[in-house]
Amino acid sequence: MKKISSEKLIEEISNLIIDVNYKFSEHIKKKIFYVYKNEKEKYSKKYLKIILENLLISEKEKIPICQDTGLPIIFLEIGNKVQIELGKYKNFEDVINKGIEIGSKKGFLRKSIVTPLDRKNTGTNTPAILHLIPSEGEKFKITVMAKGFGSENVCSLKMLNPSEGKKGIENFIIETVEKAGTKPCPPIFIGIGIGGSFEKCAILSKIALCEIGVEKSPPDIMKWEKKILNKINNLKIGPGGFGGKFTALDIKIKTFPTHIAGLPVAVSISCWAHRVRSIEL
Numbered sequence: 001m002k003k004i005s006s007e008k009l010i011e012e013i014s015n016l017i018i019d020v021n022y023k024f025s026e027h028i029k030k031k032i033f034y035v036y037k038n039e040k041e042k043y044s045k046k047y048l049k050i051i052l053e054n055l056l057i058s059e060k061e062k063i064p065i066c067q068d069t070g071l072p073i074i075f076l077e078i079g080n081k082v083q084i085e086l087g088k089y090k091n092f093e094d095v096i097n098k099g100i101e102i103g104s105k106k107g108f109l110r111k112s113i114v115t116p117l118d119r120k121n122t123g124t125n126t127p128a129i130l131h132l133i134p135s136e137g138e139k140f141k142i143t144v145m146a147k148g149f150g151s152e153n154v155c156s157l158k159m160l161n162p163s164e165g166k167k168g169i170e171n172f173i174i175e176t177v178e179k180a181g182t183k184p185c186p187p188i189f190i191g192i193g194i195g196g197s198f199e200k201c202a203i204l205s206k207i208a209l210c211e212i213g214v215e216k217s218p219p220d221i222m223k224w225e226k227k228i229l230n231k232i233n234n235l236k237i238g239p240g241g242f243g244g245k246f247t248a249l250d251i252k253i254k255t256f257p258t259h260i261a262g263l264p265v266a267v268s269i270s271c272w273a274h275r276v277r278s279i280e281l
Contacts, residue, residue: 013099
């Protein structure tokens with residue numbers, strides 16, 4: 001049985017929320033560098049150059065990549081042979097939120113979390129959105145996504161008629177990106193969740209975003225992802241909305257069995273500042 005103390009978990013979460021806001025994953029950085037090298041549109045290329053310069057400054061000076069340090073979204077993969085020693089804390093959520101609070105203060109991250117109706121700031125950058133994923137053995141993996149709301153506000157979900165099939169799904173994805181336009185700060189990353197229920201497809205789309213550049217899709221899905229990505233880039237919204245070849249940098253699709261009467265589809269969009277980090281304890 002693997003035992004993890006609340007103090008250890010708080011420390012790791014605190015470091016992760018800072019790290020995810022200060023430094024890009026290498027595979028994301030490489031994608032941005034690739035499109036910078038291959039973009040021909042003058043102002044789009046200049047926009048991408050500024051992004052790359054921003055990444056260097058952020059990493060060197062240890063300051064946030066973007067002023068919107070995001071809503072913390074946490075995925076915890078927990079095996080059946082892992083025990084969290086909560087100590088003075090009531091549950092997982094309290095431990096996670098304490099880590100976010102400490103990390104946000106230590107890393108000088110903007111406090112962006114408010115109550116939905118009276119818009120009162122919680123003052124701690126919490127509560128985070130927490131998803132628990134059952135696993136096996138002693139696996140304990142933490143994935144943190146810092147989700148900015150310029151892109152979150154243009155995400156979309158639709159309950160399609162099953163008869164609309166793959167063509168209907170493609171149309172919905174393209175329409176969502178086209179409607180979003182420049183609002184999500186392109187070039188964007190896209191996570192697609194298909195199947196399950198209303199809430200399941202939305203969670204799938206977020207998991208898909210977390211797996212961009214990390215997990216490969218099955219060959220048939222990968223082929224479909226490339227097809228949709230080409231269609232999106234043919235919209236020619238381009239980096240910063242200046243036109244050009246690259247509106248989106250990557251797309252990931254995840255599916256789940258659904259009811260015979262339904263075809264739920266969720267589109268999660270991330271701006272170019274796609275901030276996801278994972279560690280295993």
